[in-house]
Amino acid sequence: MITITSIEAEDKKLLAKADVSLPFHGLEPEGRMLVDSDGSAFVYLLAHGEDYVQLRFEEKTWNILNTYHEAEWPIYIKTGIKPVELVDFWTEFEFLLDNIEGNHNYGKEFVEKVEQVFLAERSEG
Template sequence: MIIVKTIQEEKSNLIAKGDVTLPFQGLEPEGRMLVDSDGAAFVYLLAHGEEFIHLRFEESTWQELHTYRTSAKPLFVQTVLKPVELTAFWDELDFLLDNIKGNQNYGKEFVEKADEIFELNSGED
């Protein structure tokens, strides 16, 4: 598990920097995300051989995600070798946010936090 600490703009891309350095060779994006509603995180799946690595975007990064969400800039995770693009990240995040909106199955506290930061109910009549 890797926790993203910050997201930085570099040229026309975004770089997610984790709490550990990723020295992995052969790290592949899965193009899928999960929600950890108890831990208040969006989790992007990365494959490393037969294993999955969870790249966690916890609440401390949600404002950055909200800020960059409409930019459609490619998001990469920094590794020692080279950045790895998190394919389908924005599509997956949008899909999850659409499902979270008003859905108490994610837990009231999680839904309220997501609504507050991502403005899920803005534009409703």
């Protein structure tokens, strides 16, 4: 598991930086996301050979994700070699938000956090 520590906007794209250096070759975006509701994180999957690398977008990154959610700027993970685009990130993210909204199967606390950050405008509008 790799935790995203920060996300920076640059030239109409987002660069996610991780808690570890990612210099290795062969990272392939899976175009899939999961949720860790106990850990309050959205998890993007990258393939690395036969294994998966989980990129954790924890609460500290949620405000910037919310800022660029509607614009859907492409998001990349910074590696030592070249940035890797997290394909289908926003499609998967929107799918998860739609499923999480009002669904306490994800845990009441997690749902409330997600709704407060990402879905407040929906309920107001």
